[in-house]
Amino acid sequence: MAALPPYASNTQIAWHYGFRVLCAMIFFFLIFPILVIIPLSFNAQNFFTFTPEMLRLSPEGYSLKHYEDFFTSSSWQSAMWNSLTIAPLATLLATVLGTLAAIGLSQSHVPYKSAIMAILISPMIVPLIISATGMYFFYSRIGNFLVNDVGLPLDAVNFAKIVLAHAALGTPFVIITVTATMVGFDRSLTRAAASMGANPVTTFFQVQMPLILPGVISGALFAFITSFDEVVVVLFLGTASQKTLPWQMFIGLREQISPTILAVATIMVALSIMLLTTLELLRRRSERLRGLSPS
């Protein structure tokens, strides 16, 4: 398959190239929708298709007006700031709790390991609509109690609800990635540190943490993107002042589809390219650390 042998028959040659053309078409299907929105976001008109000016590549067909719109519109800006405050907080919570639990789970003698694992992974399995429904009922009751009886400010309570919900949805990814790195972790290193007089906290931060860091960071990135991209739970739990970027996009797509969405989408594609690159670098680093050659 990798290379065609010199004795290949005509049918084999035809099949070889035909198969590659088929695969190229599938790759095109995968990548085309993402690439097509990038030029469209520079459209000078409020259309969602290529105008004749754009096809002629003449400069008046292109403009940055949709980007300008995004950076000046107050609703888009507040949505972006909401996303950029909720996601890091949820990521922090998910990463700290998830890493700790993953290290605990990878010890050799943990009772009920598989049951605990199933519970911790469950937010990833349950369909979002069900998680959102459950949280909607439960959190609104607790939220009402906190606002009416304890007297906490309403906005802070609503904000906390979304951060907690997103943290819960992000933890399974941290657990999975950190547990995977813990498999390659040499336990005698912590024993060596302990034998030389380091206390458990020092051992953790000086010896264990640097080695499992790639797993922790990729888990954190997964948790971040989970929160940053999440819309169902926000739609149910949030109020207008917690409107996030995906929520704003959802409304924009459902009601009046404005070309600003394409500019936002392009910015988000750039963000995912950055994430993908970071993850790839981390993967290579972790393989180097384990003594495997980067494949």
Added chain:
Amino acid sequence: MSSSETLSVEEQLAAGQSDDGIVRAADGTPLKARLAKALRREKLRSFLMISPLLLFIVFSFLLPIGDMLFRSVENQIVQNTLPTVVEELERWDPASGELPDEETFAALAKDLKVAVEERIHTRLGSRLNYEESGFSGLFRTTGRAVKKMESGPYKAQFIEADKDWGELRTWVILDSFKAPYTSGYFLSAVDAENTAEGVQMKPENERIYLQLFMRTLWMSLAITFMCLLLGYPVAYLLAQLPARTSNLLMILVLLPFWTSLLVRTSAWKVLLQGQGVINDILVWIGIVDDASRLVLINNQLGTIIAMTHILLPFMILPLYSVMKTISPSYVRAAKSMGANDWTAFWKVYFPQSVPGIGAGAILVFILAIGYYITPALVGGTSGIFISNRIAFHISTSLNWGLAAALGAILLVLVLLLFYIYDKIVGIDNVKLG
């Protein structure tokens, strides 16, 4: 090791071993007890590390889900609003074909007066309205009338206020929902209802949920099949190519995987519209006439196309990781023994890739069956899933019990599938990226 050291170890052992033959640690306690203690401490430590997250997940995730499941059977509103009526109805037999007696009507007057005072009678009306339309209005008009009712006999006065009180059906429904727990929501969720003659299917033209469940299932199956059809060749190619090339091509799979769901959905909305890119290209080539542009969006086709694209990486990644482990020597051996390319693939390679198909297909199916955002945006009315109906009942119709019952059925379905997935692949083997 020098002989003096060996000796010292033996000496230590001799010191640790007392007359009774029990191996002891340096401080004289039996070694067995010391080891058990160390094991206990280690267990405690790992438990302490796990417990913060475990508590967090239980409180922020499992309890809310449990609360939702409880809501699908909870029905205390009738008993809380009309406590005396519920007591009186114990004596009444719905199958008798007669209206309840005067005492029940008197109880109704008493309870309703209290309820009107507390302004909760309309809430009961809208609750019962989910079972039979008309209850909302019935309770509103009766709420106004009951204030003027000074003394009995109440039966005639109620029937005069609203003739529905004279209908047997009103009382049958009230009677069947007097219990604090009900199967009513679950029955509605599968298009059945509780009648005087027991559980029956609703009339043909009122059945919507079973059909919606079936549609969700078949569309998820169609999406899974499309993903397999497109994912298998790509995974095969990636597994065969040298690492350098396949890593480059892998980016084309991973970039969509990492791109926001809403970005991909908006891309498809832009592509598939009547005035969108695909239709423009087709018109430009001349395949489609400008007047008869294809309807690709706001129907089942739109949902299937967009969701196949969104879920395709979830099929390719598990397939690839399984195919990567299939040694090429098997196929070479088959060919050396005279198998042609197709036989070698079908009889030797394909069976070894079946675990990957199983893993990918179940993963895609589980993800597809609970989808909400994409069907809501590109599915129109014919391409929506059960999730969209749940969302509708939560935010628009406010029939939360029915939403919870539909959610519970969906949850059981997904957990069942996941159990199978766990048996085939194992949760621990879930790989990301």
